Amino acid sequence: MAERKINVKGETCPVPLVETRKAVRTAEPGDVLIIQGDHPPSKDEIPMAVDALGLELLGIEEDGKNWTIKIKIPAEV
Amino acid sequence: MKEETVYLDNSSSTKMDEEVLEAMKPYLFEKYAVASSEFGYSLGIKAKEGLEDARSTIADNIGANSEELIFTSCGTEASNLALKGVAEKLPEDKDHIITSKIEDFPVLKSAQRLEKEGYEVTFLEVDDEGFVDVDELEDAINERTGLVSIQHGNQEIGTIQDVEKISKICDQKDVLFHTDATHTFTKLPIDVSKTPIDLMTLSAHTIHGPKGIGALYVKDGTDIEKMMDGGFQENNRRAGVENIPGAVGFAKAVELVNEEENQRLKGMRDALIKKIQDKILDTTLNGPAKDRTPQNANITFHYVEGESITLHMDMRGFSVSTGSACFSKSLEASHVIMGIGGDHERAHGSVRFSFGRYNTMEDVDRTVKAISEVVKRLREISPLGKDK
Known part of the structure; x- marks a missing residue:
């Protein structure tokens, strides 16, 4: 079980989602992914993907224009 | 399962x-x-x-x-x-x-x-x-x-x-x-x-x-x-x-390959185009309705990007492709869609569906259902939306 940060600040659609998917593919069950970005549509798009992939959304935090999304990889994806 | x-x-x-x-x-x-x-x-x-x-x-x-x-x-x-x-x-x-x-x-x-x-x-x-x-x-x-x-x-x-x-x-x-x-x-x-x-x-x-x-x-x-x-x-x-x-x-x-298979491809192609056009507003069929290869459907879903669609479709288990090429960060749009007089928005929102031997009519229905959901949700968050 590990925590992994993915920094996609300065990137626009679809790069934040692509990087998230890449991290999900290589993550182990139980891992937590922390995605940090600032592109507003990606903040809505990543939770949509989390839902489709059956992952657990731990939370979304916003700080000005920056946002952080925490995702947990379930036991079986 | x-x-x-x-x-x-x-x-x-x-x-x-x-x-x-x-x-x-x-x-x-x-x-x-x-x-x-x-x-x-x-x-x-x-x-x-x-x-x-x-x-x-x-x-x-x-x-x-x-x-x-x-x-x-x-x-x-x-x-x-x-x-x-x-x-x-x-x-x-x-x-x-x-x-x-x-x-x-x-x-x-x-x-x-x-x-x-x-x-x-x-x-x-x-x-x-x-x-x-x-x-x-x-x-x-x-x-x-x-x-x-x-x-x-x-x-x-x-x-x-x-x-x-x-x-x-x-x-x-x-x-x-x-x-x-x-x-x-x-x-x-x-x-x-x-x-x-x-x-x-x-x-x-x-x-x-x-x-x-x-x-x-x-x-x-x-x-x-x-x-x-x-x-x-x-x-x-x-x-x-x-x-x-x-x-x-x-x-x-x-x-x-046989003619029966080609007719089957054509049937799936036509069904997909019709069902998408019936179910989803603001779409454009790219290419002709007639004189079209049996396996090909290509549709632009306005106000959303093709790459977002392909990514979200992939996460639902559907492999489709787009004429958009933002991945290269070059923002290069499809030369074909641009060639037929399309603008960047039409090119970037285009999705190609191409059928083969192993596809079925059930695939068509599942695809239409999935893409309807994906396009609806992406339009809700799209910065390209009509009202934005």
Whole structure:
């Protein structure tokens, strides 16, 4: 079980989602992914993907224009 | 239980048929020698028989003679050989080539390369459905024109060009005619014994055959320079040890296609287009409603990006492709959608669905359901939205 940060600040659609998917593919069950970005549509798009992939959304935090999304990889994806 | 992936990118490549693999196996494990003449050893002679039987099967399918078919490593190589190989052999006063703006990259880039080398190249415009204006093409031919290359079916939007008419014009004007038939071979009838086509690109992996093998039909008497130096294979027109398992698999793939399958592809294509248009607002069908390759549907979903759609469809188990290429960060839009007069928004929101042997009507319904959900949700968050 590990925590992994993915920094996609300065990137626009679809790069934040692509990087998230890449991290999900290589993550182990139980891992937590922390995605940090600032592109507003990606903040809505990543939770949509989390839902489709059956992952657990731990939370979304916003700080000005920056946002952080925490995702947990379930036991079986 | 997770449902199986619905693969709708058969114009990029197809799943190889099991029967193709079975046909190839003897040439990988038993008759694996290099093809040899009657003066060589038995294993090589048997390999050569397999190669020539394959050549004959494919040639028969297009009404050609066996010796008019050159096996290549893929369709890309075949188109490169067609344009560059012919250009090199053209007389000095024949330095003009005509093609269209929406050709697939092998033809487009080869033509651009020849332009850099000093040939004059006319890139014809197409109309809003992707059709070349045959009269315009005829007018573009002059006394210096040596070669015309117009594809049979478009890779992205499925437009079927009138190659019969175009080839006859070229024939009358004594100009060589090449067509890239990668997306129509075995799907639409092509008979080079009746249609004056001089060169034609064919590929195996788009018809459930193996990757790594293609072919170029070269009409008897057409002068063509080989692109790679080496041995004397393929009648001294393409050097390199022949891919005999690939050629045998290619021939098997050709044998396995039938008209019933093509009608089935057309049925799925039409059902998908109609259901999407009925269910989702603000869509545009790219390419023609008629005269379209049986496997191809291409739709722009306005206010959303094609890449977002393909990513979200993938996460739901659907493989589709887009004409958008933001991944490269170049923001390069599809040259085909732009070529038919589309703007960047239309190009970036375009999604191609291409059907193959293993698709079913159930796939169509599942795809329509999934894409309706994806487009709806993406439009809710899209910065391109109508109201934003």
